[in-house]
Amino acid sequence: MIATESLSKRFPRVTALDRLSLDIGPGVTGLVGANGAGKSTMIKILLGLSPATEGRAEVLGLDVATSGPQIRERVGYMPEHDCLPPDVSATEFVVHMARMSGLPATAARERTADTLRHVGLYEERYRPMGGYSTGMKQRVKLAQALVHDPQLVLLDEPTNGLDPVGRDDMLGLIRRVWTDFGISVLVTSHLLGELERTCDHVVVIDGGRLLRSSSTSDFTRSTTTLAVEVTDSDAHPDGTEALRAALTAAGVALHPGVEDGLPGAGHILLLEASGEETYDLVRDTVAGLGLGLVRMEQRRHHIAEVFTTQQQEEVPAR
Numbered sequence: 297m298i299a300t301e302s303l304s305k306r307f308p309r310v311t312a313l314d315r316l317s318l319d320i321g322p323g324v325t326g327l328v329g330a331n332g333a334g335k336s337t338m339i340k341i342l343l344g345l346s347p348a349t350e351g352r353a354e355v356l357g358l359d360v361a362t363s364g365p366q367i368r369e370r371v372g373y374m375p376e377h378d379c380l381p382p383d384v385s386a387t388e389f390v391v392h393m394a395r396m397s398g399l400p401a402t403a404a405r406e407r408t409a410d411t412l413r414h415v416g417l418y419e420e421r422y423r424p425m426g427g428y429s430t431g432m433k434q435r436v437k438l439a440q441a442l443v444h445d446p447q448l449v450l451l452d453e454p455t456n457g458l459d460p461v462g463r464d465d466m467l468g469l470i471r472r473v474w475t476d477f478g479i480s481v482l483v484t485s486h487l488l489g490e491l492e493r494t495c496d497h498v499v500v501i502d503g504g505r506l507l508r509s510s511s512t513s514d515f516t517r518s519t520t521t522l523a524v525e526v527t528d529s530d531a532h533p534d535g536t537e538a539l540r541a542a543l544t545a546a547g548v549a550l551h552p553g554v555e556d557g558l559p560g561a562g563h564i565l566l567l568e569a570s571g572e573e574t575y576d577l578v579r580d581t582v583a584g585l586g587l588g589l590v591r592m593e594q595r596r597h598h599i600a601e602v603f604t605t606q607q608q609e610e611v612p613a614r
């Protein structure tokens with residue numbers, strides 16, 4: 297979908313992208329980096345709107361240096377900042393964008409209705425956008441990126457300014473752009489954690505340089521930590537502590553402290569598994585104490601932890 301080779305963009309005083317080589321396939325890909333890392337610059341180059349200083353980039357097999365218009369026909373773009381005219385409705389705006397992309401009037405109206413429904417805008421779509429919430433505006437921006445049925449959409453910080461619920465809704469919508477319509481997505485964010493559930497692949501950049509590019513499952517590979525949660529019983533009013541004592545006596549390495557479980561569900565012990573036998577030992581110990589086993593699961597890394605470790609290793613303090 298996207299390939300870059302030693303792509304650089306230098307402004308007089310800042311290097312926004314520094315010899316970035318990437319190969320991004322179909323699906324949902326996250327481009328993550330702190331503010332100023334070079335994400336928006338990358339998107340502008342990929343759309344053929346801003347020339348690279350060095351290196352090359354291809355989008356859908358087309359060279360960004362020479363095929364900007366053809367790329368923009370096949371690619372949708374959701375800009376980061378508020379760019380919606382306040383006194384027109386979502387329907388008018390998205391129909392206009394569809395017409396600009398070359399759709400005939402009837403098709404533009406039909407696609408607009410479908411796309412606005414997909415992003416969850418119903419009656420409000422006939423009201424002027426000046427009165428919309430941030431979440432509604434972000435939805436309109438997503439709809440206009442999708443309306444001409446592109447093969448790929450580039451979404452610049454689509455969750456910016458949203459509350460946690462709005463953020464989750466937007467991430468769910470983005471995931472469905474790929475699963476329901478087969479449109480590949482490149483989505484930028486400065487929040488690594490939020491892309492964990494949404495993206496198949498994550499690219500991390502910092503100061504314009506590539507830190508890491510790998511599948512989400514590689515980032516979140518399993519750890520050897522087991523999380524165990526048990527119920528209390530009449531004989532053991534604090535089941536968690538009873539289990540801790542019994543497992544410690546049996547030689548299991550437990551992490552200090554407990555994690556909070558679901559409300560009213562007791563606490564979670566974290567311990568290091570040395571193999572299959574640890575699972576059996578925990579099961580037998582819980583049964584021996586007459587406690588109920590609520591969960592025993594292998595912990596996975598969160599992308600953010602991997603990134604933090606990697607950053608400490610690879611990027612000298614600035």
Ligand SMILES: Nc1ncnc2c1ncn2[C@@H]1O[C@H](COP(=O)(O)OP(=O)(O)OP(=O)(O)O)[C@@H](O)[C@H]1O
Nearest residue numbers: 307310311312329330331332333334335336337338
């Ligand atoms: N037109 C420009 N002229 C000079 N410097 C620029 C220009 N555009 C971007 N930069 C600089 O390039 C660097 C990367 O900017 P960019 O907007 O790509 O970052 P970003 O990762 O998208 O961050 P944000 O999410 O804050 O927009 C920044 O240091 C920025 O100040």
